Amino acid sequence: MRQEVLRKGEGGVWPWFLQRITAVLLLYGLTVHLVVLHVLNIGRLTFDNIGDRLGSGFFIFTDFLLLFAVVFHGLNGVRMVLLDYGFQGSKRTALDAALVVIGVAAIAYGIWAFWPWLTD
Amino acid sequence: MIAEKTRRHENVGAGNWKGWGMWAWILHRVSGLALVLYLFMHISVIAASSRGGADENIFETFEKSIFVVLDLLLTAAVVFHGLNGLRILLFDLGIGTYRHKSLFYGVMAATAVVLAVFAYASFYYISNGEGPW
Numbered sequence: 001m002r003q004e005v006l007r008k009g010e011g012g013v014w015p016w017f018l019q020r021i022t023a024v025l026l027l028y029g030l031t032v033h034l035v036v037l038h039v040l041n042i043g044r045l046t047f048d049n050i051g052d053r054l055g056s057g058f059f060i061f062t063d064f065l066l067l068f069a070v071v072f073h074g075l076n077g078v079r080m081v082l083l084d085y086g087f088q089g090s091k092r093t094a095l096d097a098a099l100v101v102i103g104v105a106a107i108a109y110g111i112w113a114f115w116p117w118l119t120d
Numbered sequence: 121m122i123a124e125k126t127r128r129h130e131n132v133g134a135g136n137w138k139g140w141g142m143w144a145w146i147l148h149r150v151s152g153l154a155l156v157l158y159l160f161m162h163i164s165v166i167a168a169s170s171r172g173g174a175d176e177n178i179f180e181t182f183e184k185s186i187f188v189v190l191d192l193l194l195t196a197a198v199v200f201h202g203l204n205g206l207r208i209l210l211f212d213l214g215i216g217t218y219r220h221k222s223l224f225y226g227v228m229a230a231t232a233v234v235l236a237v238f239a240y241a242s243f244y245y246i247s248n249g250e251g252p253w
Contacts, residue, residue: 023205027205030198034238038191038195039238039251040253042242043183043249043250043251044250044251045182047169047170047179070159074152074156074159077156078153106159110163112167113171114166115170117170
């Protein structure tokens with residue numbers, strides 16, 4: 001047994017917990033994504049068959065889940081790394097704000113990119 | 121400013137800056153950062169293919185052999201990061217901390233097996249112009 005100092009500056013319990021939740025969602029979503037698109041349909045991606053797949057609720061659900069989970073998981077991961085390299089105090093507040101802006105923008109951009117298939 | 125408290129814990133390998141635990145940590149971090157960079161490229165390529173008019177060339181571009189091989193590298197990063205992440209989740213649940221090394225070997229072996237399937241499909245596609253199934 002040894003002593004460990006826990007600091008609030010370590011990142012917080014919610015980012016830690018949500019990183020785990022999104023990890024599980026990504027294990028599901030990326031398995032579907034890789035197997036369906038890149039193993040079963042290798043070399044057969046076209047604008048039209050992407051639209052066909054996105055006509056099904058299952059793929060709409062999985063793809064949107066992927067978008068939300070992966071943007072959060074990725075940016076929260078970047079935050080974990082940067083907190084290890086001196087982003088504390090006011091720098092950390094600025095970092096958090098910047099990551100929220102980038103995350104919201106990335107999700108909006110992703111939905112905008114999906115939209116032509118959903119309304120086709 | 122920062123609230124601190126101490127806890128006693130069984131520290132199995134953590135902070136031990138050597139050995140497999142270190143490599144697992146480094147590989148997880150490097151693959152994670154690479155995947156974040158890829159994520160933003162991925163979203164912008166999807167936007168380009170859905171919003172760039174009826175230009176189908178973007179799909180043909182990514183079917184070139186060079187991109188298929190690069191995709192294998194990407195697959196290696198995704199599969200390793202996912203399986204090693206599963207290993208971390210198990211540790212969080214208190215499972216397998218004393219077997220972290222064997223679990224790391226397991227992660228590497230499983231990554232190799234999954235990658236072999238992708239590599240088979242990829243090289244089959246490169247030489248035949250269509251998938252094996």
